[in-house]
Amino acid sequence: MKIGLYPGSFDPITFGHLDIIERSARLFDKLYIGVLNNNAKHPMFTVEERAALIKEVTKHIPNVEVSFFSGLLAEYVDVIGADAIIRGLRAVTDFEYEIQIAQMNHELNSRVDTIYLTTSTEYAYLSSSIVKEIAMYHGEVTKFVPEAVAFKLKEKANKR
Numbered sequence: 001m002k003i004g005l006y007p008g009s010f011d012p013i014t015f016g017h018l019d020i021i022e023r024s025a026r027l028f029d030k031l032y033i034g035v036l037n038n039n040a041k042h043p044m045f046t047v048e049e050r051a052a053l054i055k056e057v058t059k060h061i062p063n064v065e066v067s068f069f070s071g072l073l074a075e076y077v078d079v080i081g082a083d084a085i086i087r088g089l090r091a092v093t094d095f096e097y098e099i100q101i102a103q104m105n106h107e108l109n110s111r112v113d114t115i116y117l118t119t120s121t122e123y124a125y126l127s128s129s130i131v132k133e134i135a136m137y138h139g140e141v142t143k144f145v146p147e148a149v150a151f152k153l154k155e156k157a158n159k160r
């Protein structure tokens, strides 16, 4: 059984992430979404909130499982027995950062490689940070994130 691991902050999940999840779920028997539990990054959503949203918007994909991790990704890969790490690439700027991380992860754990899927062009400009900023200014985000996520973003914006 081939196991993939798609790690990230997912603060919150966007249509760009969902696109990568749907496409990589077809490439693996099982796909773990590894949600980074790291408060040093000061996420807007708690790890439980992020995981609950991912579960909600991926419930139509049977071979997806949401999990948490803290610490090194190169070690977590062994904990769940993943064969590959999946990451999405939007642009050359992503590539510069991602190649460094992939090489370091391979150095730390030579068993695992990173596979990149290029983001579908309609989502190439999307990022969680930009979506959060739009939402905090009460902008419309339903084009960028699933409805459940847009609802939670509105709640956060109204609380500020």
Ligand code: PNS
Pocket: 007, 008, 009, 010, 036, 071, 072, 073, 074, 100, 101, 104, 105
């Ligand atoms: O969605 P993001 O924030 O781009 O995801 C980044 C993530 C979670 C993949 C990366 O920060 C990570 O793997 N963090 C775990 C700590 C770690 O292993 N760092 C060393 C990488 S060289």
